[in-house]
Amino acid sequence: MREYSKHLKQPSRNLRNNMTDAERVLWAQLRRKQLLGVQFYRQKPLGTYIVDFYAPAAGLVIEVDGCQHFESEHKQRDRIRDDYLVAQGLAVLRFDNRQVLYEVDAVVGRILDFVRERLNPPCPPFVKGGNTPHPPFVKGDTGGFAEEFMYDEADYIMLSALQHYQFCPRQCALIHIEQQWAENLFTAQGKVLHERADSNKSEWQGDVRIVRSLPICSRRYGLSGQADVVEFQPDGRVYPVEYKRGKPKSDRCDEVQLCAQALCLEEMLQLQINLGALYYGQKRRRTEVTFDTPLRDLTAQVIDQTHRLVLEQKTPRAEYAKKCDACSLLSVCLPKSCGAAGSVSRYLERQLGGEP
Numbered sequence: 001m002r003e004y005s006k007h008l009k010q011p012s013r014n015l016r017n018n019m020t021d022a023e024r025v026l027w028a029q030l031r032r033k034q035l036l037g038v039q040f041y042r043q044k045p046l047g048t049y050i051v052d053f054y055a056p057a058a059g060l061v062i063e064v065d066g067c068q069h070f071e072s073e074h075k076q077r078d079r080i081r082d083d084y085l086v087a088q089g090l091a092v093l094r095f096d097n098r099q100v101l102y103e104v105d106a107v108v109g110r111i112l113d114f115v116r117e118r119l120n121p122p123c124p125p126f127v128k129g130g131n132t133p134h135p136p137f138v139k140g141d142t143g144g145f146a147e148e149f150m151y152d153e154a155d156y157i158m159l160s161a162l163q164h165y166q167f168c169p170r171q172c173a174l175i176h177i178e179q180q181w182a183e184n185l186f187t188a189q190g191k192v193l194h195e196r197a198d199s200n201k202s203e204w205q206g207d208v209r210i211v212r213s214l215p216i217c218s219r220r221y222g223l224s225g226q227a228d229v230v231e232f233q234p235d236g237r238v239y240p241v242e243y244k245r246g247k248p249k250s251d252r253c254d255e256v257q258l259c260a261q262a263l264c265l266e267e268m269l270q271l272q273i274n275l276g277a278l279y280y281g282q283k284r285r286r287t288e289v290t291f292d293t294p295l296r297d298l299t300a301q302v303i304d305q306t307h308r309l310v311l312e313q314k315t316p317r318a319e320y321a322k323k324c325d326a327c328s329l330l331s332v333c334l335p336k337s338c339g340a341a342g343s344v345s346r347y348l349e350r351q352l353g354g355e356p
Contacts, residue, residue: 008045015043015050022064022097023052029108030062038115047088049081058118061085062111063094067179091118094154098179103158106226109215110153151222157310159216159225162260162299165306166253171329172306173315180332207234216264221303227261238265240276247282252298254278255289259299262291 019027019042030040030053044054046061053062065078082092093114095107157176164172174180202211209232217224229241242258255278262273277286289295309316320335327333 005045005048008048008050012043012045012050019043020064020066020097022100025104026053026062026064026095026100026107029104030111035108035112036115036119038119046090047084049084051085055115058115059090060111060114060118061090061092063092064100065094065096067097096179098175099158103160103225105213106158106215106224109226110156110217110224113215113217114153150219153224155307156217156222156224157306159223159257159260159264161306161310162223162302163253163257165309166251166256166302167249168323168327169305169309170316170318170333170335171327173309174329174332176310177313177315180329208232216261216268218260218264218267220267221260221263221300222307223260223264223303225261225264227265230265236271237275238269238271238273240265240273241279241286242276243279243281245281247280248278248287252295255295256299256302258289259291259295260303263296263299 023042027042029035031042033039038055038057040062041054041056042052044051046054051061052064054060055062063078078094085092091114093111100107161172161176164175202209204210211230211232212228214227214230215224216227227240228243231239231241233239240258240261242254242261244254248254258276258278262276266273274291276289276291278289279286318333318335324330324333324335
């Protein structure tokens with residue numbers, strides 16, 4: 001048992017009785033040894049700190065951060081805290097509240113992959129009747145990209161951020177930096193459409209293995225998330241399918257997200273993926289997408305731009321466009337009020353008496 005400061009016992013009890021919504025959601029996935037039989041503890045004192053979740057067998061600490069952790073002062077404190085825990089031989093995974101609340105399957109997938117790597121048990125098969133899956137990443141493996149830059153897990157961005165960025169960089173920043181979110185008719189329709197894909201149920205359709213809510217990631221591109229549906233064909237081809245409400249979009253934001261999923265799968269499975277599909281709820285049929293060079297180049301560009309946006313922690317200025325009317329964050333973004341050049345400055349001048 002690891003040593004800890006005795007005065008932390010009562011504060012840890014208080015924290016267990018007053019968990020945040022995000023902590024409760026994640027705890028429901030970790031409790032009672034649901035992940036590979038590994039015991040997790042919540043609000044556990046370790047040394048001079050209380051960590052959100054702790055798995056002794058895997059030497060893993062999980063922290064769920066609110067928006068205040070994006071401030072420079074909190075970042076410095078977290079860095080000192082993480083350095084202390086790492087010095088104790090522990091690994092630290094951090095997620096923000098929005099990731100847990102809205103993409104919990106992807107979060108759990110990352111935790112599962114990490115625990116599996118630590119414990120190294122056999123993985124479930126993807127091949128019908130077989131006992132050997134496509135090889136996942138193992139410690140020290142670079143997936144064939146040893147000469148290139150590899151992201152640390154702490155710097156991964158969610159796959160959904162790419163779709164948000166390509167649609168609107170400001171929307172991406174509001175969601176993934178400021179952790180703003182709002183529901184409207186379109187987001188509700190999207191949830192209904194995803195119900196089956198998010199069921200985590202896998203099945204065989206003939207000789208095709210259908211895997212739903214598959215956690216995926218890329219060390220080369222610094223991405224993590226989940227694929228709605230991945231079909232494993234008997235000839236070895238892998239075919240990702242992403243579910244979307246509405247109809248195909250001219251800005252290619254959905255294609256970029258799907259292509260990024262293919263890049264993750266290519267890196268994880270060490271094969272090339274040429275085709276995938278977008279299933280649109282309005283059309284009720286698949287639109288096949290070819291992962292050609294122009295789309296791959298566009299996706300790589302969006303990945304780089306999204307990483308830069310998250311790293312800089314600056315929300316772009318509002319610019320109104322027709323598509324803003326359908327955005328669930330319209331009332332948060334206020335593009336008509338905040339988008340006009342110099343509108344804030346003019347408002348302040350009027351309030352201070354600079355203008356009549």
